[in-house]
Amino acid sequence: MITITLFAVIMSIFKIRDIFQDTNQTIESGVNRTSYIVGVEQAEANQLARNLIQTPSKVKNLQKFFQLDSADYLTYSQQHSNKDDFYYLPNQLSEFMQNNDSNRITLNLNQENKAIEVTLRNPGGKRIDSKKLVSKGLYYGIPLINDATFQSFGSIIINYSSKVLDNSLNYSPNSQDMQVFVISDVGRIRYTYNSELSKDALRTLTQDPNQNNILLNVLEKKYFVKSQKNGNGDLIISVVPKIIVYQKIAFNILLFLMGAILIDAFLWWSLRYIFHNYTIHLKSMTDALDAISNGDLKTRVPVPEQEGELNTLATGINDMLNAIDQYVLQIYQLQLEQKDANMKALQSQINPHFLYNTLEYIRMYALNEGEKELANVVFSFASLLRNNISQESTVTLAKEFEFAEKYIYLYQMRFPDQIGYQLNLDEKLKIMKVPKFIIQPLIENYFKHGIDLERFDNAVHIRADKVGEQVEISVADNGTPLTGEQLKSINDKLASQEVKPISGDRSIGLMNVKARMTGAFGSNFKMFIMNNQFKGVTVKMQIFLGE
Known part of the structure; x- marks a missing residue:
């Protein structure tokens, strides 16, 4: 549960970072798109102004447009135009407005008291008082310069529709959270986008046109701000209210926490x-x-209906108790008849290590589950059994293989679908007598030191073959290989005449097996260890039977 909560916190942190990145991308997109559109429209306006005064004849035509009425100006334009190039100012201005999303063009000459306002509905123009001339909205004013004197003799003001810029900004990421303002070099707001989102920004920017830097600092208290000075002197400002960003952060944190x-x-x-x-x-x-x-x-022990470890464990305990009951009964009968020899033979049928290891597994399982009481009961029960059991000194290879298979089966119960095994015993060797428990310690070494419980292909292979006058018993696994130094150290000790443990738990079992096999077969027995092709370890025992 702590992991899930921690995951939710980490995801919230990443989401907060993404929100801030998205906000920065939004305001940058607003500034960049606005700057581009304003730059394009300013360039179009400049080009129109240059075309109007490109030649002295066009300058004179412009002056006549002011001085003459519509009919006389048309006559003048016809008389002073080339045969193949009719220059008529209302046509030029109308064509410009149709091609460039402009909705109004206002012309003003210094020596004239009246300005002329041209629209698509009134291409001939409407005369208005120059002193009352006020430009609103997204407009561009360009002075008309006399090329000879470099003096301004008038101006042209071109008003653009805001639709082009509005449509472009609508494609900005999270445009619904963004406001954009275009402010002229004299502090007049020429364009606003999404002004209804938060009116604080508009009020702040209209406080003092000459203190833009101070006003930007004020804006940054409530908004994430991005500004840019355009080439024509316009200041473009893009803002996102901090309250919107913080609400998104709060919502996402709440969402992740609620999910967790x-x-x-x-x-x-x-x-x-x-x-x-x-x-x-x-x-x-x-x-x-x-x-x-x-x-x-x-x-x-009650057996749960559902399959699982408890089912297997309870079944195994009950089977063991049934066997113990039978053995106890037989032992009791033998005691009554005072047949000590038969009683010992019957007792030897009980595999002491099998019973002890089974009970030890139950005890460890109980400890892992926090049931100390159960562990203590099992420990006491195991002690009672061990005190009443004796062992044989030798068994047949068939019995030894049978015990080894049961021992491996116990581990399969603990770790289902993770351990595989194979046993191969030559038919000729089934009745061969060997010291008891010569294979179990080798398997135990594998389960202690070689097995990897994160894998599902753990395997152990036990075989005994007779080749001529030689018997070879091997235990191979695919667990953890030994280093060259470890192999040399262990094999040197196994080859020596000394019978004592080598340092390390793995070697104690090997030396125990060697000691008992040497006692049974003498110099006809050899034992060594090596790495195998399965990236594990193989232990081999060789017995020379002689003539």
Whole structure:
């Protein structure tokens, strides 16, 4: 659950970073798109102004446009135009407005009291008082310069529709959260985008046109701001209200935390439900084992209906108790008849290490589940069994292989679908007598030092073959290989006449096996260890039978 909460916090941090990046991308896009459109329109306006005064004849034509009425100006234009190039100012201005999304052009000459306002509806123009001339909206004013004197003799003001700029800004990421302002070099706001989003920015920018830098600092208290000075002197400002950004952050944090809480709650409920049933079964097993430890050997552990570790464990315990019951009964009968020899033979049928290792696994399992009481009961029960069991000194190879298979099977119960094994015993060797427990320590070494429980292809192969007058017994695995230094050290000790443990847990079992096999077969026995092609270890024992 802590992991899920931590994951939600990390995801929130990444989301906050993305929100800030998106905000910065939004205001940068607003500035860049506006700067581009304003630059293009300014260039178009400049080009129109140059065309109007490109030649002395065009300058004179412009002056006549002011001095004459519409009919006389048309006559003048016809008389002074080339045959193939009719120059008529209303046509030029109308064509410009149609091609460039302009909706009004205002012409003004210094020596004239009246300015002329041209629109698509009134291409001939309307005369207005020059002193009352006021430009609004997205406009561009260009002075008309006399090329000879370099003096301004008038101006042209071109008003553009804001649709082009509006449409461009609509494609900006998160445009609904953005405001854009275009402010002229004299502090007049010429364009606004999404001004209704927050009116604080508009009020701030209209306080004092001559203190733009101060006003930008004021804006930054409530907005994320990006500004840029355009080539024509316009100041372009793009802002996103901080309150909107913080609301997004708060919403996403709340969303992630609510998701984490819901997942945690679901997992808590699921685990509580699962472990509640688990605890019930474990408690019933504890009670049964308590009764058994108190002498009631007829009690059996309840077996859960569902398949799983507890089912396997309970079944195994019950099978073991049934076998013990039978053995105890037989032993008791032998005691009554005072047949000590037969009783010992019957007792030897009980595999002591098998029973002890099974009970030790149950005890460790109980400890892992936090059931110390169950662990103590099993430990006591194991001690009781060990005190009443004796062992044979030799067995057949068939019996030894049978025990090895049971020992591996126990590990398969603990780790299902993770361990595979194969046993191959030559038919000629099944009745061969060997010291008891010569294979189990080698398998135990693999389970202690070689097995990797993160893998699902763990395998061990045990075989015994007769080749001529030689018997070869090998235990091979695909676990962890030994270094060259380790192999040399172990093989040197195995080849020596000394029978004592080598440093390291792995070697104690090897030396134990060597000591007992040497005692049984003398110098006809050899033992060595090597790495194999399966990237694991192979232990080989060779017995020379002689003539």
